[in-house]
Amino acid sequence: DxxxxxxxxxxxxxxxxxxxxxxxxxxxxxxMYWYKQKAKKxxxxxxxxxxxxxxxxxxxxxxxxxxxPNSSLxxxxxxxxxxxxxxxxxxASSQETGGRGYFGPGTRLTxx
Amino acid sequence: ILNVxxxxxxxxxxxxxxxxxxxxxxxxxxxxxxxxxxxxxxSPEALFVMTLNGDEKKKGRISATLxxxxxxxxxxxxxxxxxxxxxxxxAFMTSYGKLTFGQxxxxxxxx
Numbered sequence: 001d002x003x004x005x006x007x008x009x010x011x012x013x014x015x016x017x018x019x020x021x022x023x024x025x026x027x028x029x030x031x032m033y034w035y036k037q038k039a040k041k042x043x044x045x046x047x048x049x050x051x052x053x054x055x056x057x058x059x060x061x062x063x064x065x066x067x068x069p070n071s072s073l074x075x076x077x078x079x080x081x082x083x084x085x086x087x088x089x090x091x092a093s094s095q096e097t098g099g100r101g102y103f104g105p106g107t108r109l110t111x112x
Numbered sequence: 113i114l115n116v117x118x119x120x121x122x123x124x125x126x127x128x129x130x131x132x133x134x135x136x137x138x139x140x141x142x143x144x145x146x147x148x149x150x151x152x153x154x155s156p157e158a159l160f161v162m163t164l165n166g167d168e169k170k171k172g173r174i175s176a177t178l179x180x181x182x183x184x185x186x187x188x189x190x191x192x193x194x195x196x197x198x199x200x201x202x203a204f205m206t207s208y209g210k211l212t213f214g215q216x217x218x219x220x221x222x223x
Contacts (some may be wrong), residue, residue, distance in 0.1 A: 004155070031128035031210070042201060044158070056209055090156075097209040098143050103155040 004104035012043040012110045013081065021076040021107045024089030031097040034066060036091040037106070043090055046097050049074060050097045081111045114138055116204045125192050126222050132180070132188045133217040135202030139183040141207055144205040147176055151198045159187075159200075192221040206223035 004025045013019050023032065031050050035043035048056035051067040057066075063085075065077040074091055088108050092101040117136045125131050137145065147159040160169040165180040173190045188197055199216040206212075 012149075013187075031209075042215055043212055044213075048209055050209070092156075093158075098205045099160045100158045101146065101148075101156075101211070102158070105155050 004091055004093055004102050006089075006104035006107050008107060009105065010108045010110075011111060013078065013111055015081060015083070017081075018077070018079045020078065021089055021091075022111075023074040023076075023093075024072055025091065025093040025102065026072055027095075028071075029093035029095050029102070029104065030071065031093075031099070032095045033092040033101070034074065034076050035038055035092065037088040039089055047076075048097065055097065063091065078109075081109075083111050087112045114192060114204060114206070114210070114212040116202065116214040118200075118202055120217060122218040122220070124220045124222060126160075127193060128136075128189070129192050129221075130188065130190045131192055131219065131221075132186050134202060135185045135214055137183050137185070137202070137214075141183050141206040141208070142180050142204070143207045143209075144178075145178055146203040147185070147186050148201040148203065148209065149198045150159065150201055156201065163217050180221075187220060192219075194221045194223050197221050212223040 007022045034046040037043040046060045047066045052068045067075040088106045090106045091104040094101045142193045144163045148156040150156040160176045162178040167178040176187045178185045201216045203213045
């Protein structure tokens with residue numbers, strides 16, 4: 001199984017809502033990543049987890065809260081988002097930090 | 113801020129043409145250089161991970177070279193096919209684990 005799955009595929013939420021994005025992989029990878037991708041721009045790194053510990057936070061606003069409950073799961077909790085947070089959120093994993101990345105299909109988030 | 117530049121931004125070629133794109137990146141704190149292929153409505157797919165100066169990697173009709181001292185990598189596609197149409201992204205990985213993507217080169221191969 002070389003797949004990274006993400007749910008939901010699409011999410012529309014209001015600025016006062018709380019929602020979560022989920023990412024899962026069963027390849028035994030020890031590094032997992034969240035990226036944000038706006039239209040016509042490259043993916044921008046948000047967070048890196050290595051061995052279930054947060055190793056990189058790219059100065060992401062606290063309205064985005066990552067969580068790695070176990071080695072296969074990565075969540076991104078969303079609260080009080082702004083319309084400019086609307087984007088494609090990509091999850092990726094790799095064997096170790098820096099290795100070949102396997103990307104999920106992304107969650108298309110719209111904040112109204 | 114890490115500058116990872118790709119050129120050209122877009123490229124239109126005819127089926128059968130060979131083509132190449134460039135990725136330039138900082139020469140300090142280098143750990144690895146990744147190339148990804150991203151088709152519309154699909155996930156980015158890793159093509160190569162290159163770590164050593166002078167590395168050359170090949171996968172079918174696609175190959176890549178790496179020069180870490182001068183900070184550039186080339187991706188070559190031989191005999192382009194319509195199914196090669198995609199955005200090709202390079203990404204620079206620092207020694208402390210940060211991956212920064214370039215803007216990508218959009219390749220369109222016309223039958």
